[in-house]
Amino acid sequence: MQEQSAADTGAGGRAATGAAVISTRALTKRYRGGQLAVDGLDLTVPAGSVFGFLGPNGSGKTTTIRMLMGLIEPTSGTAEVLGRPMPLAARTVLPEVGALIEGPALYGFLSGRDNLLRYDAADPTADPRTRRARVGVALDRVGLTAAAGKKAKAYSLGMKQRLGLASALLRPRRLLVLDEPTNGLDPQGMREIRALVRELASDGTTVFLSSHLLDEIEQVCSHAAVMTQGRLITQGPVAELAAGARGRLVVTTPDPADAARVLKEQGVGDVVVTEDRVTGEPPDRDLAELNAALVTAGVRVRGFGVERASLEDAFVALTGEGFDVAG
Amino acid sequence: MSRVEQGGTTAGGATTSEVTTTSDVTTTPDATTASHAGAGVGRAPSLVWTFGLFRSELVTTFRRWRTLALLAVLAAVPILVGIAVKIETGDGSSMGGGPGGGGGGGEGPAFIAQITNNGLFLVFTALAATLPFFLPMAVGVVAGDAIAGEAGGGTLRYLLVAPAGRTRLLLTKYATVMTFCLVATLVVAASALAVGALLFPLGEVTTISGTRIGFGEGLFRALLIALAVAASLIGIAALGLFVSTLTNSGIAAMATTVGLLITVQILDQIPQLDALHPYFFSHYWLSFADLMREPVYWDELQRNLGLQALYAAVFGSAAWARFTSRDITT
Numbered sequence: 001m002q003e004q005s006a007a008d009t010g011a012g013g014r015a016a017t018g019a020a021v022i023s024t025r026a027l028t029k030r031y032r033g034g035q036l037a038v039d040g041l042d043l044t045v046p047a048g049s050v051f052g053f054l055g056p057n058g059s060g061k062t063t064t065i066r067m068l069m070g071l072i073e074p075t076s077g078t079a080e081v082l083g084r085p086m087p088l089a090a091r092t093v094l095p096e097v098g099a100l101i102e103g104p105a106l107y108g109f110l111s112g113r114d115n116l117l118r119y120d121a122a123d124p125t126a127d128p129r130t131r132r133a134r135v136g137v138a139l140d141r142v143g144l145t146a147a148a149g150k151k152a153k154a155y156s157l158g159m160k161q162r163l164g165l166a167s168a169l170l171r172p173r174r175l176l177v178l179d180e181p182t183n184g185l186d187p188q189g190m191r192e193i194r195a196l197v198r199e200l201a202s203d204g205t206t207v208f209l210s211s212h213l214l215d216e217i218e219q220v221c222s223h224a225a226v227m228t229q230g231r232l233i234t235q236g237p238v239a240e241l242a243a244g245a246r247g248r249l250v251v252t253t254p255d256p257a258d259a260a261r262v263l264k265e266q267g268v269g270d271v272v273v274t275e276d277r278v279t280g281e282p283p284d285r286d287l288a289e290l291n292a293a294l295v296t297a298g299v300r301v302r303g304f305g306v307e308r309a310s311l312e313d314a315f316v317a318l319t320g321e322g323f324d325v326a327g
Numbered sequence: 328m329s330r331v332e333q334g335g336t337t338a339g340g341a342t343t344s345e346v347t348t349t350s351d352v353t354t355t356p357d358a359t360t361a362s363h364a365g366a367g368v369g370r371a372p373s374l375v376w377t378f379g380l381f382r383s384e385l386v387t388t389f390r391r392w393r394t395l396a397l398l399a400v401l402a403a404v405p406i407l408v409g410i411a412v413k414i415e416t417g418d419g420s421s422m423g424g425g426p427g428g429g430g431g432g433g434e435g436p437a438f439i440a441q442i443t444n445n446g447l448f449l450v451f452t453a454l455a456a457t458l459p460f461f462l463p464m465a466v467g468v469v470a471g472d473a474i475a476g477e478a479g480g481g482t483l484r485y486l487l488v489a490p491a492g493r494t495r496l497l498l499t500k501y502a503t504v505m506t507f508c509l510v511a512t513l514v515v516a517a518s519a520l521a522v523g524a525l526l527f528p529l530g531e532v533t534t535i536s537g538t539r540i541g542f543g544e545g546l547f548r549a550l551l552i553a554l555a556v557a558a559s560l561i562g563i564a565a566l567g568l569f570v571s572t573l574t575n576s577g578i579a580a581m582a583t584t585v586g587l588l589i590t591v592q593i594l595d596q597i598p599q600l601d602a603l604h605p606y607f608f609s610h611y612w613l614s615f616a617d618l619m620r621e622p623v624y625w626d627e628l629q630r631n632l633g634l635q636a637l638y639a640a641v642f643g644s645a646a647w648a649r650f651t652s653r654d655i656t657t
Contacts, residue, residue: 066484066654066655066656069484069487069488070487070488070490071484071487071488071654071655071656072654072655072656073652073654090490090492091490091492094488094489094490095490097488099485099488101484101485101488102481102484103481105480105481105482105484105485106482107387107480107482109390109391109392110387110390117383118383118387119485119486119489120489121379121380121382121383122380122383122485122486122489122490122491122496123489123490123491124376124377124379124380124491124492124495125376126376126379127376128376128379131379167485
């Protein structure tokens with residue numbers, strides 16, 4: 001029985017390497033008030049990826065995550081997690097999913113350890129014989145062993161966040177859904193959590209990470225998706241997303257006014273002058289000619305090149321906004 | 328943040344698959360296989376494992392200060408009644424309108440007059456005094472907070488993604504509230520018995536019918552009465568749990584449940600609503616006194632149990648329908 005199920009999953013696991021861990025088709029949620037929170041979402045999270053889920057506040061990220069976890073019933077469309085439909089297969093899917101949704105929630109009158117024991121007891125497929133040991137390991141992984149006996153209401157925000165992460169790590173998981181996992185942590189804590197995410201990912205766990213920190217996504221994630229106003233704008237490998245946004249031509253010069261004039265004459269759009277830096281949209285021709293034109297015009301050039309676009313540039317280009325709350 | 332490599336191995340009883348699962352998460356196929364094998368093994372004994380949530384729920388409920396405070400108040404009622412009766416008899420004044428009479432309806436005073444002869448009657452008096460308000464209020468607080476409190480604290484979403492399962496969680500909550508009904512009633516009875524034995528003599532018991540039964544038989548009747556009182560609370564427990572599934576505020580659910588309790592008690596006193604009275608959950612509450620008749624008069628007791636079962640079925644189903652279809656947004 002055991003061998004057979006192991007063999008089954010072995011095959012399934014191999015097939016799943018190329019398949020999607022999360023896959024939604026036209027997933028839509030309209031709340032009772034008529035507000036369309038998620039609108040026809042087609043999301044595909046490849047197995048083994050660290051997937052960054054981006055979007056301004058109120059863009060529907062949390063509603064999407066809640067639908068994936070079976071907490072909210074979709075109005076229409078389908079969602080599959082680990083190849084099985086949600087929320088129908090919640091009982092078989094969720095034991096293999098660790099989740100941190102919208103920050104940690106704890107019983108203040110229980111100690112950190114007792115909180116984890118309770119969450120583990122809620123999982124009917126978790127072995128009670130190994131419960132204490134697994135809780136101990138999870139506490140150790142997030143660096144909370146020393147504070148495990150303290151009442152959770154005495155925890156700082158960062159410690160609560162760590163305890164929430166520990167509850168997601170109570171058992172080996174195939175998928176981790178982490179909503180803003182570094183919220184409330186100090187820089188050292190953030191680094192630790194990022195290292196933990198990388199470590200988990202290298203173990204083969206797929207990590208679905210939502211964050212408003214773009215550099216965090218860029219540092220940790222292999223794939224990303226961008227949502228705004230309930231719609232998915234783009235998804236794919238992070239490198240491709242960043243490449244999608246065009247870089248900017250940057251000229252460093254002690255003669256910025258002349259340089260700006262020459263660049264405009266040469267067809268460079270959106271020229272911006274800041275002290276000794278002149279930047280603009282590069283034209284579709286050999287940039288060497290631009291440089292030659294600058295030198296010919298007597299502009300002294302200290303530096304000349306194209307700065308690669310960051311994910312933030314890509315994000316702003318896609319959403320047409322920064323991280324302001326969507327109306 | 329250091330990683331401990333062997334978690335499962337320290338717990339001696341761990342199965343092979345568990346050891347693999349906890350100690351080796353380094354390679355993808357192995358981890359996947361192991362976790363799945365673990366789930367496969369888990370399916371067999373999960374009927375026993377599933378009660379882990381009930382145990383956790385009991386521990387969580389009875390470790391709250393609020394629960395302990397409610398039980399302390401309930402335990403204090405027989406102490407106050409006992410002391411009051413002792414002082415009054417010390418003065419040599421009559422026992423007619425004893426302190427238990429206010430809440431105890433028609434039966435309270437009948438019992439209270441006998442306390443000085445037999446401390447066991449303090450058990451009946453205390454239950455009669457607490458059943459109309461203190462006991463159902465305590466149950467209303469615990470039942471009202473059951474789901475709404477978890478929703479308000481955000482812990483509900485983590486229980487559900489654990490995954491506790493909505494039906495399983497609701498059943499566990501209801502079982503816990505029922506356990507609280509029983510514990511609360513037994514706390515009142517035990518406190519009353521202790522105070523009664525301390526302040527008054529114990530001995531043969533005179534039933535309402537006028538016959539005399541031995542002390543052992545009387546004690547057994549007291550236990551039956553405590554069980555009947557606990558069963559009387561099933562209806563309000565189901566009602567409170569249903570209210571609890573409607574809101575994300577534990578306080579609102581508690582207040583609504585206690586408000587309903589008071590409203591029904593008042594309506595039950597209005598003669599114009601006579602036709603509705605048999606459907607109020609509190610209508611047959613004082614039928615427990617019939618257990619002190621010789622022979623026991625079962626008619627109203629059975630009606631009470633039937634009514635409580637009806638409330639449990641109706642509001643239990645409503646709570647289930649609501650809770651299993653509800654969007655969890657907190």
